Amino acid sequence: xxxxxxxxxxxxxxxxxxxxxxxxxxxxxxxxxxxxxxxxxxxxxxxxxxxxxxxxxxxxxxxxxxxxxxxxxxxxxxxxxxxxxxxxxxxxxxxxxxxxxxxx
Numbered sequence: 061x062x063x064x065x066x067x068x069x070x071x072x073x074x075x076x077x078x079x080x081x082x083x084x085x086x087x088x089x090x091x092x093x094x095x096x097x098x099x100x101x102x103x104x105x106x107x108x109x110x111x112x113x114x115x116x117x118x119x120x121x122x123x124x125x126x127x128x129x130x131x132x133x134x135x136x137x138x139x140x141x142x143x144x145x146x147x148x149x150x151x152x153x154x155x156x157x158x159x160x161x162x163x164x
Contacts, residue, residue, distance in 0.1 A: 092143050095160055096121040104160040112138065 095104040100122050111119040115127050118138065128136040141162060150158045 093159055094118075095162070097163065098122060104163065106160065 094107050094110050096107055096110060096118050097104050098120055102122075107120070110121075113119065113124075115129050117124040117128070117136065123136060125131065139162075146157070146159050146162075150156060
């Protein structure tokens with residue numbers, strides 16, 4: 061593959077995804093909360109639901125746009141953070157919750 065060719069997430073096999081950890085076991089999970097930041101420097105806002113658009117992001121979020129690929133930023137994605145990780149981080153920091161402060 062030449063250096064000028066771009067690899068987009070839908071063309072990249074899972075084993076090459078950033079942070080991908082293959083597992084022999086299966087797991088299941090669910091979405092506990094959704095946070096968006098409507099303004100670049102504003103606070104994160106918890107929403108009950110969000111409309112997600114491929115190559116655009118979450119409607120209402122500061123990063124929602126016409127096309128990330130057209131802006132040469134195909135690396136933008138939704139971040140999924142395990143609830144247990146947020147709970148441990150909050151405990152370590154001595155606060156009730158940090159879910160609205162991740163800025164991811």
